[in-house]
Each structure stands twice: as C-alpha cells, then as structure tokens.
Amino acid sequence: MDEQTVQRFWQDHACGDAQVGGLHDRFADDYEKFFTDYDRFRYQNERHLPACIDALDVAGKRVLEIGLGQGADAERLIRRGAVWTGVDLTAESVERVRARLTLRKLPYEEIRQGSVLDLPFADDTFDVVFSHGVLHHVPEIGQAQREIRRVLRPDGELVIMLYARWSLNYLVSIGLIRRAALLAAYPLARTGLGRSVATRGKLSAHLGNAAERGLFRYLRMKEFTHYNTDGPANPYALVYDRARVEQDFPSFRVARLYKRFMHAPPLPVHGLPGESIMGWHLWVHLVPRG
Numbered sequence: 292m293d294e295q296t297v298q299r300f301w302q303d304h305a306c307g308d309a310q311v312g313g314l315h316d317r318f319a320d321d322y323e324k325f326f327t328d329y330d331r332f333r334y335q336n337e338r339h340l341p342a343c344i345d346a347l348d349v350a351g352k353r354v355l356e357i358g359l360g361q362g363a364d365a366e367r368l369i370r371r372g373a374v375w376t377g378v379d380l381t382a383e384s385v386e387r388v389r390a391r392l393t394l395r396k397l398p399y400e401e402i403r404q405g406s407v408l409d410l411p412f413a414d415d416t417f418d419v420v421f422s423h424g425v426l427h428h429v430p431e432i433g434q435a436q437r438e439i440r441r442v443l444r445p446d447g448e449l450v451i452m453l454y455a456r457w458s459l460n461y462l463v464s465i466g467l468i469r470r471a472a473l474l475a476a477y478p479l480a481r482t483g484l485g486r487s488v489a490t491r492g493k494l495s496a497h498l499g500n501a502a503e504r505g506l507f508r509y510l511r512m513k514e515f516t517h518y519n520t521d522g523p524a525n526p527y528a529l530v531y532d533r534a535r536v537e538q539d540f541p542s543f544r545v546a547r548l549y550k551r552f553m554h555a556p557p558l559p560v561h562g563l564p565g566e567s568i569m570g571w572h573l574w575v576h577l578v579p580r581g
C-alpha cells in the first residue's frame with residue numbers, strides 16, 4: 292500500500308460527501324448550504340463529538356490538525372480559541388476547508404496540502420496536534436508518529452481518534468454479520484435472481500472486490516476491515532486497542548483513552564448506551580516521551 296493510492300481514494304471520496312449528497316453533485320457547489328447540512332449531519336450522527344472537542348484545552352494554543360475532511364472540527368477548534376493550522380493530503384480537502392474558513396471569516400495561521408509523513412513545519416512548533424479518524428488510514432504509522440513528535444513541543448499533547456478493535460462494529464458487524472452476508476451472497480450472485488440484486492450498491496462493490504481478490508482472501512479480517520470502514524473502495528484501515536497504540540506510537544506515552552460512538556451498521560444500535568465499552572471511536576490522548 293502506497294501513499295498515492297491512499298491519496299487518490301480521499302481525493303475522489305471527500306470524507307462525508309456520500310452521507311449528505313456531495314458538494315459538487317447534490318449541492319451544485321453551494322458551499323454555505325453544504326457546510327451547514329454537513330455539520331448538522333456530522334454532529335447529530337456523532338453526538339459525542341462536540342463535547343469531546345470542546346473538552347480539549349486549545350484556547351490560545353498553537354494547534355495543528357492533520358487530516359481535515361470538510362473542516363467541521365477545524366471550525367469548532369477555531370471558535371474555541373485555537374490558533375489553528377491544518378494539513379491534508381488532498382487538494383480537495385484543503386480547498387474546501389479554505390473556502391469554509393474564508394466564508395465564515397474565521398482566523399487561522401496556515402492551511403497546507405501535505406502528508407503526515409513529511410510535515411511542512413519546523414520542530415517544536417505546536418502545543419496540540421489533533422487528528423480525528425486519520426492515522427488508522429496511514430500504513431507508514433512509524434514515520435507518521437515520528438513526524439508528529441518532531442513538530443510537537445516537548446510539553447505538548449497529541450489527541451487522536453482511531454477505530455476500536457474491541458467494538459461492536461469490528462467484532463460483530465464487520466467480523467460476523469457482513470462476512471456471513473457476503474459469504475451467502477457470493478454464490479447467489481451467480482444465479483439469475485442474485486445477479487439482479489447484486490448489481491446495486493455496496494453489495495455489488497463487495498462482490499466485485501471478492502471476485503477480483505478471491506473470496507476467502509477478501510474475507511480475512513486484515514483485508515476485509517479496509518473495505519468495511521470507509522466504503523468498499525477504501526484501500527487501508529487498521530483497528531486499535533491500547534497495546535497496538537503503544538506499539539505504533541513509541542515516541543509517546545498514553546495519558547488517557549476512552550471509547551465513544553455506538554455504530555455498527557446494519558445493527559440498529561445508534562444512540563444506544565454502551566459506547567464507553569463497545570464504541571467504535573477510540574480517543575487517545577498522548578504525551579511525548581523523553
């Protein structure tokens with residue numbers, strides 16, 4: 292897996308577009324309406340997010356956000372007083388977030404297109420690095436965490452959200468339900484009735500992936516996880532627990548860790564209690580070592 296493949300995916304699948312209809316399609320480039328609808332969807336769907344972001348100690352601090360998506364959290368951090376800088380791998384995200392901050396007349400330091408693998412900032416620049424839903428999509432995580440350590444001040448804090456291994460979504464939805472559904476649909480898709488069902492939507496994309504890669508290889512969790520987190524075209528995703536965080540972030544010490552977001556489609560668990568035990572989003576606060 293190389294960075295160009297990851298970049299192509301995010302450039303073509305701007306994060307969250309699919310859920311609200313797409314800036315360039317449904318909203319015909321009406322940025323203001325798009326951002327308003329997107330933010331409403333985001334914070335209604337991920338109800339924990341406003342409180343999690345608002346609890347961060349960012350007022351008056353130099354904050355670097357890595358992986359910007361549509362810039363909803365950037366706006367929130369700036370409104371909370373962060374002296375904000377952003378970086379994203381794709382021109383699409385950078386252009387959208389710049390448009391958002393300009394439209395809403397929000398102050399910021401810099402916004403750059405670039406990679407977490409080679410951050411375009413000097414050593415010891417930031418008090419806080421925030422990265423939500425990004426680092427589990429970075430195959431070269433060792434290099435990424437070294438770069439973050441380099442630009443973060445020694446007394447700074449790294450706050451990240453990673454997908455959680457010990458979650459209903461990973462263990463039950465992806466691990467059992469979706470795999471069983473694909474296993475059942477695969478032979479059916481070769482019959483006349485199955486073919487008509489399987490030409491539509493995500494199932495058809497999964498069947499195509501399985502045919503291309505081989506069904507049993509595709510169903511291995513290491514592989515299947517990529518295609519069941521951010522859509523069947525997503526090239527890379529990893530799930531985390533504390534041990535894996537400690538292994539992949541050796542330049543840091545885990546200060547705090549908690550889970551949020553009951554999300555395990557197709558199970559109707561959204562909004563139900565239990566997120567701190569089986570939630571899909573693992574929030575980790577880390578401090579630099581040494």
Ligand SMILES: C[S@@+](CC[C@H](N)C(=O)[O-])C[C@H]1O[C@@H](n2cnc3c(N)ncnc32)[C@H](O)[C@@H]1O
Nearest residue numbers: 301306358359360379380384406407423424425
């Ligand atoms: C799943 S989206 C998350 C966006 C936003 N933080 C959110 O929570 O909606 C992942 C974002 O990270 C960016 N990204 C992926 N790999 C990256 C990398 N190596 N360096 C910087 N940004 C990256 C993608 O372009 C995309 O905008």
